[in-house]
Amino acid sequence: MRGLPPVLITTIVLVAGFAACAMQFPNIASTRVVGNLLTDNAFLGIVAVGMTFVIISGGIDLSVGSVIGFTTVFVALAIERWGVPPLIAFVAILALSAAFGAAMGAVIHVFDLPPFIVTLAGMFLARGASFLLSTESVPITAPVYSTVSDFALRMPGGGRLTAIAIIMLVIVIGGALLLHLTRFGANVYALGGSRATASLMGVAVGKMTVKIYMLSSLLAGIAGIVFSFYTSAGYSLSAVGVELDTIAAVVIGGTLLTGGQGSVIGTFLGVLIQGMIQTYINFDGTLSSWWTKIATGVLLFAFIALQQALVALARRPAAKREGAAT
Amino acid sequence: MQNSLDPAAPLLEVRGISKSFGAVHALQEVDFTLRAGEIHALLGENGAGKSTLIKVVTGVFPRDAGIVRIGGEEIAPRSAKAALAAGIATVYQEVNLLPNLSVAQNLFLDRQPMRFGIVREGEMRRRAKALLADFGLDIDVAAPLGSYSVAIQHVTAIARAVDLSARVLILDEPTASLDRHEVEILFRIMRQLAKRGIGIVFVSHFLDQVYEISHRITVLRNGRLVGERETASLPRLELIRLMLGRELAETTSARASAGEHKAREVCVSFENFGKAGYVAPFNLELRHGEVVGLAGLLGSGRTETARLVFGAERADRGQARVEGAPVRLQSPRDGVRHGFGYCPEERKTEGIVAELTVRENIVLALQAKRGLHRPLSRREQDEIARRYVKMLDIRPADPERPVGLLSGGNQQKVLLARWLATSPRLLVLDEPTRGIDVGAHAEIIRLIRELCDDGLSLLVISSELDEIVTYSDRVVVLRDRAHIEELAGEAIDVGNILAAIAADSVAVALEAHT
Ligand SMILES: Nc1ncnc2c1ncn2[C@@H]1O[C@H](COP(=O)(O)OP(=O)(O)OP(=O)(O)O)[C@@H](O)[C@H]1O
Numbered sequence: 132m133r134g135l136p137p138v139l140i141t142t143i144v145l146v147a148g149f150a151a152c153a154m155q156f157p158n159i160a161s162t163r164v165v166g167n168l169l170t171d172n173a174f175l176g177i178v179a180v181g182m183t184f185v186i187i188s189g190g191i192d193l194s195v196g197s198v199i200g201f202t203t204v205f206v207a208l209a210i211e212r213w214g215v216p217p218l219i220a221f222v223a224i225l226a227l228s229a230a231f232g233a234a235m236g237a238v239i240h241v242f243d244l245p246p247f248i249v250t251l252a253g254m255f256l257a258r259g260a261s262f263l264l265s266t267e268s269v270p271i272t273a274p275v276y277s278t279v280s281d282f283a284l285r286m287p288g289g290g291r292l293t294a295i296a297i298i299m300l301v302i303v304i305g306g307a308l309l310l311h312l313t314r315f316g317a318n319v320y321a322l323g324g325s326r327a328t329a330s331l332m333g334v335a336v337g338k339m340t341v342k343i344y345m346l347s348s349l350l351a352g353i354a355g356i357v358f359s360f361y362t363s364a365g366y367s368l369s370a371v372g373v374e375l376d377t378i379a380a381v382v383i384g385g386t387l388l389t390g391g392q393g394s395v396i397g398t399f400l401g402v403l404i405q406g407m408i409q410t411y412i413n414f415d416g417t418l419s420s421w422w423t424k425i426a427t428g429v430l431l432f433a434f435i436a437l438q439q440a441l442v443a444l445a446r447r448p449a450a451k452r453e454g455a456a457t
Numbered sequence: 458m459q460n461s462l463d464p465a466a467p468l469l470e471v472r473g474i475s476k477s478f479g480a481v482h483a484l485q486e487v488d489f490t491l492r493a494g495e496i497h498a499l500l501g502e503n504g505a506g507k508s509t510l511i512k513v514v515t516g517v518f519p520r521d522a523g524i525v526r527i528g529g530e531e532i533a534p535r536s537a538k539a540a541l542a543a544g545i546a547t548v549y550q551e552v553n554l555l556p557n558l559s560v561a562q563n564l565f566l567d568r569q570p571m572r573f574g575i576v577r578e579g580e581m582r583r584r585a586k587a588l589l590a591d592f593g594l595d596i597d598v599a600a601p602l603g604s605y606s607v608a609i610q611h612v613t614a615i616a617r618a619v620d621l622s623a624r625v626l627i628l629d630e631p632t633a634s635l636d637r638h639e640v641e642i643l644f645r646i647m648r649q650l651a652k653r654g655i656g657i658v659f660v661s662h663f664l665d666q667v668y669e670i671s672h673r674i675t676v677l678r679n680g681r682l683v684g685e686r687e688t689a690s691l692p693r694l695e696l697i698r699l700m701l702g703r704e705l706a707e708t709t710s711a712r713a714s715a716g717e718h719k720a721r722e723v724c725v726s727f728e729n730f731g732k733a734g735y736v737a738p739f740n741l742e743l744r745h746g747e748v749v750g751l752a753g754l755l756g757s758g759r760t761e762t763a764r765l766v767f768g769a770e771r772a773d774r775g776q777a778r779v780e781g782a783p784v785r786l787q788s789p790r791d792g793v794r795h796g797f798g799y800c801p802e803e804r805k806t807e808g809i810v811a812e813l814t815v816r817e818n819i820v821l822a823l824q825a826k827r828g829l830h831r832p833l834s835r836r837e838q839d840e841i842a843r844r845y846v847k848m849l850d851i852r853p854a855d856p857e858r859p860v861g862l863l864s865g866g867n868q869q870k871v872l873l874a875r876w877l878a879t880s881p882r883l884l885v886l887d888e889p890t891r892g893i894d895v896g897a898h899a900e901i902i903r904l905i906r907e908l909c910d911d912g913l914s915l916l917v918i919s920s921e922l923d924e925i926v927t928y929s930d931r932v933v934v935l936r937d938r939a940h941i942e943e944l945a946g947e948a949i950d951v952g953n954i955l956a957a958i959a960a961d962s963v964a965v966a967l968e969a970h971t
């Protein structure tokens with residue numbers, strides 16, 4: 132119910148857009164293309180889930196792109212140079228990124244600083260740290276990587292649902308359950324409504340803030356690992372600007388940029404819309420890939436305008452409701 | 458458990474609490490004692506420190522000095538959550554709920570019924586419905602709280618606090634946006650809770666309610682304790698003297714005779730004015746220097762009428778005239794251009810800009826009226842702000858203080874000043890005396906009369922029938938979003954208004970609330 136109308140609109144945009152693409156290029160409507168779309172956007176889908184929590188809680192996390200970049204470099208070096216078993220490297224980087232997010236959350240809460248500033252600092256920090264580790268691309272040749280890359284479920288119609296796409300889908304579903312069905316999720320919405328009020332109502336605002344940014348960074352870490360599977364390399368310049376694509380996906384998915392409303396499912400649809408535009412441009416072949424950015428920009432603008440209109444409508448006096456109560 | 462309690466033993470003891478905000482001493486060595494099973498009124502003028510005391514005790518503000526004991530045990534909560542864990546549930550003065558969450562989520566935030574780590578949504582809604590039914594509300598608990606009126610939001614906040622079943626329940630001006638019927642329900646519930654041994658702290662500026670419900674009274678003045686008395690043995694005049702530190706000037710009904718106003722020109726008129734599904738079409742005439750009161754139950758269409766008249770809501774039929782000339786009223790801007798002012802009931806969401814100073818808030822509407830290309834000079838602004846701070850006795854008398862830091866009642870006064878500063882021809886006041894102390898209350902009523910003598914027309918909404926009767930030249934009674942009767946001259950008295958409200962039968966009034 133919460134945030135349903137915007138999600139509905141996102142769904143309509145996705146379905147209509149997909150239908151239009153399929154009309155022009157009938158091949159698009161195949162499990163093969165859809166499977167690729169999911170694989171190509173797996174890392175984006177994963178960070179976007181974390182970003183949804185952050186934005187609904189009234190914050191923003193600009194550091195996720197850098198955390199992904201750092202993760203790829205760290206994982207590549209750990210496995211290839213330092214000889215760490217891949218699984219241990221994964222656990223270590225996830226612990227590290229969770230701690231990084233928790234630290235940002237703590238700073239935001241304790242010093243009452245705008246999340247924008249704190250995570251901007253976090254963005255530079257994480258990016259800088261990955262340059263310190265290595266400035267060149269480090270290929271990963273460990274056997275796990277080829278095993279995982281080769282793994283895929285066959286879908287009818289010849290499409291492949293790859294391991295990383297499955298990871299993304301699991302995280303999207305898990306994120307949706309966490310947000311909509313648990314006490315933690317309800318508190319996220321409460322924080323987005325008003326931090327001061329939530330605190331007066333007995334919500335442990337500080338702990339919540341720490342946990343939310345921890346979740347976002349943790350998911351960025353997972354996205355980084357997925358990204359390293361996707362590219363089979365670690366590179367300090369990878370995923371530059373991904374935080375902005377992520378925010379765009381979240382907003383197109385109907386989450387209010389000012390917090391308090393939104394859904395994980397909407398975000399997932401937002402990611403799919405971006406993927407769909409990219410796919411269309413690939414099919415067309417004559418368009419520059421920058422058209423993805425332009426189309427995303429236009430959509431974003433349309434969605435923000437729409438949300439403002441909806442918010443303005445919601446602000447109107449409670450005439451109908453009060454009537455219902457009498 | 459109740460038997461083991463010595464009824465006279467203090468449940469909550471506050472000793473020597475002090476709190477300063479910079480140079481402002483909001484509390485100085487205040488003591489407060491609450492017994493189990495008693496309803497204790499905490500009284501004082503606007504800015505006396507009542508809300509601050511509550512926030513210090515519940516750990517929202519850190520305290521400078523003093524101790525708090527509950528059941529003999531010293532506590533030092535550092536957040537509302539910790540206070541709750543210690544057994545103190547509070548409804549703060551600002552309605553503290555989240556408009557973006559559903560009613561049910563608001564009632565059960567952070568304490569939802571769970572199974573396997575998952576919120577049991579159905580169970581939660583069922584309980585929410587049952588809880589609100591105790592308060593006579595039957596609403597869709599899955600809808601966002603923000604889609605309901607302030608009164609319903611307030612009842613929800615109270616219901617939440619009551620359901621927390623703490624040992625101490627603190628209600629800071631809980632009745633400020635409730636009407637009689639809801640107040641009765643609240644009082645019934647408060648009495649039940651007190652019987653179960655819960656101690657209740659009750660803040661209010663309605664002295665009638667204080668005498669009706671409380672056992673004892675503690676009075677604060679300028680951040681100091683001035684006394685603690687048994688309600689039964691404290692005459693009202695004595696109480697007022699304790700609160701104000703002086704006698705209250707008599708307020709007399711200064712109503713002009715009906716004949717005198719007939720002679721005056723019509724200032725603003727509305728013919729067949731209305732909006733489908735909002736307020737049924739009505740005719741309304743306001744003469745220069747006349748006060749028209751709007752009376753009715755909550756949700757009867759009073760605020761809706763005010764919004765239509767001001768242009769905050771667009772009428773879909775009828776004609777408005779100013780000094781006889783037809784005008785368009787499509788937006789608040791139009792209203793302001795024609796010299797209308799509107800002081801809304803929801804001061805937090807519709808009026809006050811908390812971050813701006815008192816001065817900036819006061820000149821806001823005047824500046825908007827003059828247009829941005831004719832800015833008021835700083836000298837003029839200072840002058841205006843000083844005048845109204847003095848006139849309305851806004852405390853602290855510092856025009857450069859952010860309004861958000863003022864006490865609730867003083868914020869209300871700033872809002873009033875904003876509209877007075879525009880020298881309007883018609884001023885619409887929605888519950889102007891809500892949350893305002895007895896002293897300022899009398900002052901505002903006097904001011905209303907004075908303004909009228911200067912030719913201003915006033916449309917005043919109030920649930921205080923005594924008050925409406927004192928200053929209105931005519932009273933329009935509303936029910937079910939329609940104007941049903943107009944009383945004038947000698948016909949204006951509380952009995953007649955009540956009779957009109959309940960005209961069909963009492964059942965109508967009751968039905969409207971269950
Ligand atoms: N956060 C704050 N910062 C600075 N000053 C404050 C703050 N909160 C309250 N004050 C000041 O403390 C004094 C006491 O305010 P308080 O809100 O306790 O009054 P009150 O008795 O509750 O009044 P009212 O009846 O109007 O609600 C006032 O002078 C107010 O301006």
Ligand SMILES: [Mg+2]
Nearest residue numbers: 508550864865
């Ligand atoms: Mg107060």
